[in-house]
Amino acid sequence: MQFNTKPGGALQGVLRVPGDKSISHRAIMLGALANGTTQVEGFLEGEDSLATLQAFRAMGVTIDDPQAGKLSVRGVGLHGLQAPATPLDVGNSGTSMRLMAGLLAAQTFDSELTGDSSLARRPMARVTEPLQQMGATIDTLAGGLPPLLIKGGATLRAIDYVLPVASAQIKSCLLLAGLYAEGTTRVTEPAPTRDHSERMLQAFCYPVGRSGATISVTGGAALKATALKVPADISSAAFFIVAASIAPGSDITLTDVGINPTRTGILHILELMGANIEIFNKREFGAEPVADLRVRHAPLRGIEIPLQYVPLAIDEFPSIFIAAAAATGRTLLTGAEELRVKESDRIAAMATGLQTLGVDASPRPDGIEIQGGKLGAGKIDSLGDHRIAMAFAVAGLVAQGRVEIADCANVTTSFPGFVELAQRAGMQINAVRT
Ligand code: S3P
Numbered sequence: 001m002q003f004n005t006k007p008g009g010a011l012q013g014v015l016r017v018p019g020d021k022s023i024s025h026r027a028i029m030l031g032a033l034a035n036g037t038t039q040v041e042g043f044l045e046g047e048d049s050l051a052t053l054q055a056f057r058a059m060g061v062t063i064d065d066p067q068a069g070k071l072s073v074r075g076v077g078l079h080g081l082q083a084p085a086t087p088l089d090v091g092n093s094g095t096s097m098r099l100m101a102g103l104l105a106a107q108t109f110d111s112e113l114t115g116d117s118s119l120a121r122r123p124m125a126r127v128t129e130p131l132q133q134m135g136a137t138i139d140t141l142a143g144g145l146p147p148l149l150i151k152g153g154a155t156l157r158a159i160d161y162v163l164p165v166a167s168a169q170i171k172s173c174l175l176l177a178g179l180y181a182e183g184t185t186r187v188t189e190p191a192p193t194r195d196h197s198e199r200m201l202q203a204f205c206y207p208v209g210r211s212g213a214t215i216s217v218t219g220g221a222a223l224k225a226t227a228l229k230v231p232a233d234i235s236s237a238a239f240f241i242v243a244a245s246i247a248p249g250s251d252i253t254l255t256d257v258g259i260n261p262t263r264t265g266i267l268h269i270l271e272l273m274g275a276n277i278e279i280f281n282k283r284e285f286g287a288e289p290v291a292d293l294r295v296r297h298a299p300l301r302g303i304e305i306p307l308q309y310v311p312l313a314i315d316e317f318p319s320i321f322i323a324a325a326a327a328t329g330r331t332l333l334t335g336a337e338e339l340r341v342k343e344s345d346r347i348a349a350m351a352t353g354l355q356t357l358g359v360d361a362s363p364r365p366d367g368i369e370i371q372g373g374k375l376g377a378g379k380i381d382s383l384g385d386h387r388i389a390m391a392f393a394v395a396g397l398v399a400q401g402r403v404e405i406a407d408c409a410n411v412t413t414s415f416p417g418f419v420e421l422a423q424r425a426g427m428q429i430n431a432v433r434t
Contacts, residue, residue: 001409003389003419005396006428010249010297015425017237019069019230020258021414022168023288024049025095026200027228029176031073032061032081033103034204036225038073042256042285043230045069047413048093055100058084075225078179083109087147090115092343092386092413095169098127099197101148102173105136106180109152118343118384118410120146127173130161134177134185158183158219165338166311168193168262171215175201175208178217184209186216191311194262199287203228229285231258235315236415237293238266239390240425242319244295245275246326247397252425254293256285265313267293269320273300273327302329302372310335315342318391321350324370325359326398333367343410344385353380353392357399377401386410390418393429406434 024044029052031038043049043066053063053071060082062074090096090113097113101124104111114120125144132138137151158181163170171187175197178185190213198208198215204223209216237254244250259267259279267277276298282291300323310333313320317339324331339346347363354361358376362369375395382389382405389408396403408431411418419431 002432002434003393003405003408004430004432005393005399005403007397007399007401009397009426009428010247011240011244011252011425011427012250013425014253014255015240015421016255017232017240017421018046018415018417019044020233021046021048021235022095022194022196023200023230023258025052025099026196027230028052028056028063028073029099029103030200030204030223031075031225032056033078034075034223034225035077036075038075038225039227040071040073041229042069043071044233044414046416047091048096051090051093052096055088055090055096058086058088069230075223078222081107084111087112087114090119092116092118092410094119094122097124097146097148098169098173099176101127101131101138101150102176103180104150105131105134105138105154105177106156107152111150111152112147113150114147122146123341124148126165126167126170130159130170130174131177133159134181136177156181158185160186162188163190166191166193168197172197175215175217179206179219181219184216184218186214188214191308192262193311194260196260196288203287231285231288231290232256233414234258234263234266238316238319239394241266241270241277241293241295242323243394243397243427245270245298245300245323248297250295250297252295254295256290257293259289259291262312265309266316266320268309269305269313270323272303273323274298275300300327302327302331302370304332307335314338315387318346318350318387319394321354321368321370322391322395325354325361325372325375325395327372329372331370331372334364335366337366342385344383344388346385346388349383349385349388350391353388356380357395357403375399377403379404379406382407384410386413386415390415393422393427396429397427
């Protein structure tokens with residue numbers, strides 16, 4: 001799949017991007033482990049969250065096919081999962097692999113987690129090592145790479161664990177393992193990361209402790225089924241927020257966007273750059289705050305991105321870099337080495353793509369320096385990374401000519417219908433099969 005864009009569009013209208021990916025994964029996982037039937041609305045029907053859904057079906061959980069984002073999960077209880085007949089293939093989804101590793105480590109049966117060629121390169125020792133400290137038996141390939149071979153029948157012990165990186169996936173993995181462990185599992189974060197697991201566990205009536213930067217769960221309680229409404233994904237909204245900010249004449253409203261404070265780094269960063277973002281109609285979808293966002297074109301200026309926003313905007317940097325390229329002046333990002341181990345090496349992928357468009361972009365080990373200015377035309381390789389593909393589609397709005405982006409099929413992992421929604425909003429983009 002290739003995207004071709006033409007410059008000059010302006011974005012208009014009221015848009016709703018699909019459901020939050022992080023929350024959709026967790027809705028399936030906790031729904032499956034609960035007692036009773038959980039009703040979910042606004043579920044992301046993207047390949048990543050569908051991979052989680054399929055994996056739980058493969059372990060004997062009855063889950064309806066989602067219908068316009070609605071589905072029900074017939075929970076089997078914490079001890080009701082069945083051995084899957086084949087390895088669990090979670091495709092491109094790091095969240096599925098890391099979170100599921102935590103709960104599979106506590107099952108009575110053996111299991112194997114595999115994924116696609118991108119996931120096969122992503123570090124898993126960050127979850128297998130603390131799980132091993134809890135008593136799990138997990139084999140990986142050399143260097144801690146997938147697949148994960150998880151031995152059943154382990155008795156897990158609670159640990160106190162200080163995360164070596166600010167990662168919600170590691171935190172969530174250990175909290176899920178902690179549901180099965182003897183004692184109280186405590187995870188301390190070096191900086192706040194998305195707290196959807198904590199909020200959702202509580203929505204399922206599972207007690208979660210919080211003291212400063214330490215989150216804790218005690219094994220042995222039960223999850224009670226509930227009804228969940230998934231907010232629109234701020235990480236998907238990000239592409240439209242940046243697009244409307246950089247394209248003259250734009251004025252859009254994005255509805256039902258999740259504004260959990262552990263996810264809103266992009267709003268703070270763009271506001272520092274001079275963006276015009278109005279947050280209104282604030283309300284709650286269960287445990288998660290949402291709002292509507294009105295975004296109008298505004299001239300952006302380069303900034304030094306404050307370190308505290310890095311984990312709170314970790315998935316939004318591809319689009320933030322496009323905002324930086326379209327801004328006046330220099331933008332500097334540091335402290336973001338985690339970007340190198342996402343679906344692609346996002347620092348390298350973005351630096352190369354921006355350079356192709358003639359932008360002065362200098363990668364650093366832990367970030368990038370971007371001199372804003374004109375964006376030229378060119379051919380970009382998304383490296384099969386959904387967010388790199390969508391970021392350059394946004395760049396196409398203000399480029400001097402056509403931007404062609406190769407290897408875009410994975411956009412459906414997080415944002416099914418991206419091209420159609422972008423067209424409806426006023427972007428000149430089409431997708432062609434290659
Ligand atoms: C996620 C956590 C983040 C994020 C990913 C989703 C989650 O990963 O990049 O897209 O749902 O917990 P890390 O925990 O590796 O930072």
